[in-house]
Amino acid sequence: MGGKSGGGGHTPYEEPDNLKSGQYLRAIGLISLGPIKGGINGVPTFKELYFDNTPVQNEDGSFNFPNVEAEYRLGTQDQTPLKGFDYSEREVTVNAEVKQKAQITRTVIDADVTRLRLTIGVNALFSQNDQGDTYGSQVDFEILVNGRYIQGQSIKGKSSSRFFRSYIIDKLPPVPFTVTVKRITEDSKSQRLQNSTHWISYTEIIDTKLSYPNMALIGLRLDSRYTPNFPNVNILLHGAEVLVPDSYNPQTRQYEDGIWKGGFKRAWTDNPAWHFYHLLTDQLSGLGKRLGDYGLDKFQLYQIAKYCDELVDDGYGGKEPRMTSHIWMTSQREAYSVVSDMASVFRAIAVWNGTQFTAIQDRPSDPVCTYSQSNVIGGKFTRQFAAQKAIYTAVEVEYIDERNQYQKAIEYVADDLMIARYGYNVKKITAFACTSRGQARRYGKWVLETSRLEQCTINFSVGRQGLMHLPGDIIEVADNDYAGQTLAGRVLDVQGRIVTLDQPIEVSSNSYLSYLNNEMQIVKISISNVDSKNKAIVTLERDPIGLNVMSDWVLKTPTLSAQLYRAIGISENDDGSYVITALQHEPQKEAIVDGSASFVQSTNTLHSGSVPSVANTDINFSEDGVKLSWNMPATVGSVKYEIRLYRNGKLYKTYLELISPEYTFENLPNGHYIAEIRARNTYGQLSNPVTRQFEINLTISRFVTKSLLFAIELNWTLPKTATVGNYVEIWRSVDNVVGNATKIATLPYPLNSHTINGVGLSEHYYFFARCCDKAGNKGEFTEGVFGEADHNPDTLLHALEGKITQSQLGQELIHSLKADVNEAVSEEAKVRQAAVANALSQITAQAQTTGTAINELKKSDAKQSEKISTITAKAESALSGIQAEQRARVEGDNANAEKITGITLGWAGRKCHCSFTVGKGQ
Secondary structure, eight states, rough: OOOOOOOOOOOOOOOOOOOOOEEEEEEEEEEESEEEEEEESSSGGGGEEEEETTEEEEETTTSSSSSSSEEEEEETTOOOOOOTOSSEEEEEEEEEEBBBOOEEEEEOOOOOOOEEEEEEEEEEBEEOOOOEEEEEEEHHHHHHHHEEEEEEEEEEEEEESSSEEEEOSOOOOOSSSEEEEOSSSSSOOOTEEEOOEEEEEEEEOOOOOOOOOOOOEEEEEETTTTTOOOOOOOEOOOOEEEETTTETTTTEEESSSSSSOOOOOEOOOOOOOHHHHHHHHHHTSSSHHHHTTTTTTTTHHHHHHHHHOOOOOEESSEESSSSSOOOOOOOOOHHHHHHHHHHTTTEEEEEOOOOEEEEEOSSOOOOOOEETTTGGGGOOEEEOOOOOGGGEEEEEEEEEGGGTTEEEEEEEEEOOHHHHHHHOOOEEOOOOOOOOOOHHHHOOOOHHHHHHOOOOOEEESSSSSGHHHHHHHSEEOOOOOHTSOOOOOEEEEEETEEEEESSSOOOEEEEEEEEEOTTEEEEEEEEEESSSOOOEEEESSSSTTTTTTEEEEEEESSSSSOOOOOOEEEEOOOSSSSEEEEOOOTTTHHHHHHHHHOOOOOOOOOOOGGGGGOEEEEEETTTEEEEEEEOOOSSOOOOEEEEEETTTTTTEEEEEEEEESSEEEEOSSSEEEEHHHHHHHEOBBBBEEEEEEEOOOOSOOOOOOOOTTTTTEEEEETTTOBTTBBBBEEEEEESSOGOOOEEEEEETTOOOOOEOOOOOOOEEEEEEEEEEEETTTTOOOOOOEEOOOOOOOHHHHHHHHHHHOHHHHHHHHHHHHHHHHHHHHHHEEEEEHHHHHHHHHHHHHHHHHHHHHHHHHHHHOOOHHHHHHHHHHHHHHHHHHHHHHHHHHHHHHHGGGGEEEEEEEEEETTTEEEEEEEEOOO
């Protein structure tokens, strides 16, 4: 009894992976030329080390990247080698598959290499049997040097993913030599056996300890299990130490009292003035080999540095230094470009004065010289003002934001009043070495205020006095003609406190007399009294020490002051004179930029009140264009006019040196216009602007169609500004797409309608219209309007009544007409019978022709045909009435029979016209 049991299923077995690899990356990174200060506490910590913008260690002490080792060297001359980096390595990538019959060979040529490390691995290592069970496997290979066997190795085990293993080769032969990896195991020919062998790389090792003196370094050791890819490494640390004054504490930004003697010490600072000094004097990374220690005006930089360290509002309710510099320079650039960019951090320009480099900073300072009609050749000052495109009304400042992981950011600064006055003109700039948002905003504000307040450049010629100052110095210009009052002159006599001037003056309380003393310093002394009989004699509050006969003097009052300029150019003429070029300087700009203050513009001329604004401005549209006219109140002297025309909020055109108080704008394109009118006197002073607005619009506001009998009538309303020279274009399309339309008519001003004849009942169109001017400006197309001929049957009936064509009468009507004639006419009418018969024959012939056309019309529109039949019936009814009347007249009075005096037949297109005139015989 009994037998074998039935077969059962087999679950495949898979052996666990027993091959796991982990790699460690050792890398040395060069931070900068040393020495550097380092981190917050001297040496950076893991909290200041970032991988891909993520800190290695969080503030709470936890790690985002475990198993990381880092070590720093701050770039000193006697620094020790990095621990754990007892050798130098250079990895060379191979990434080639090694097969049994295709061994891989590489050549080493570096004589300093003492060892090699080969990295060899498999993509996977396992084998499967027929039952689907998965087990480990083994692959054997050999390493040869110069073709000679060095060692045999094997990888044995189970791995379903990549597995790498390193092998060290020492006792290397002299270079050059070759290294070969040779596979011993046969290549797999089945997917069930995975054992492909790959030579990943080899590393050249130099067994030596290197300290890299004067180089700031970081040594990193990373575990591939936690950091599989080499990250982008960033370190938050203090930068290089540079030379700073020995009387300066860079941490507190304090300067010792007294005079700095020019000594230096090495320390870290973010003051841009001393970074500028470092770039120009350092012999290793700067221009020191070319300039030397005395190639830079360090005392001027000392004043600039103190200005940079002054505390201002940071925009967040706190204080920060006016200017700081944080920069990491990693690329080679032209020397002057780097120096200029560095100077721009503290709002200065770098110049060579003939013996030294120096920096001219844009900041308030006292004038060093005074010029007026008394010491300028010819007493002539020439002024030029900034062009419209050079006046910026908005600025986009790019900087590195320290509050956002030092990522790039844009700070936008705009002046709404300037935009309204000059239009929108944006300038894009980069704040070099700037990481503070407050500093970036101050930089943008400085650009705007410079553009707004310092628009004038002045030129004049002087004698040897032009050598009293250098480019960058502030000078004072007292132009009596420009001011409209005596502001400056020469001293004729000095008797103690009583000074005799060359011109009488007008003073008020708190007025001062200013002059340049023997030490080349400007001195101001209050004026106590002015002689009532001779106003050129003044009494000063104290003795004017250093004031001599023929010295220059300047009057300063609370209501009027001289102008300040910064000399930007001094050139010598052939006759020994000098041409001074200076740019307007506004001391209030500093407080406006740094303190967000707002000041009333100072008065430096009395002429501003003598140029009243224009009045009674008016706009008229004429055939010649848009006429702008105005009146000028009574003034002293002659004036000229300036017009700035704005279109859609932007400056369109400027009209200068206008003599007549009117101007006609011709051929203006569509747009909203603002005309700004200002009067200018002979001194160059401008009145306050007066504006008028007007609209130029070539758009047709109304465009309609009207259906007529076999015609379409178009009507439109012309723009209000249309004049002689304007014209209207009519375009037509079978669909409501203006791009498919074709122009069918051009109609000159002042036509405002157009009729299209010969339109069939089956035709329909879309029409478009636009207005154009003689300058080629074209308005916008109107919306498409639908148009077709009149399809109303009552309209057709009205047209046919009394004008019935022979084709509508038909042959039956013709025979009836003949019978009426034979029965009704008298003997006198018989004489005309022949003529009537001839006319009827012509009607018959014409009826055949027109009948064919009407048949075609009936075929084109069945509904229309029905309407025509209805009209024909009405016509026959009307004719019956006529026949009854004829018979009544024949019976009543045979002598007064009706006489047909004329038959007229006409045809135009599809329109038939037939008229009968019936009258009594004479």
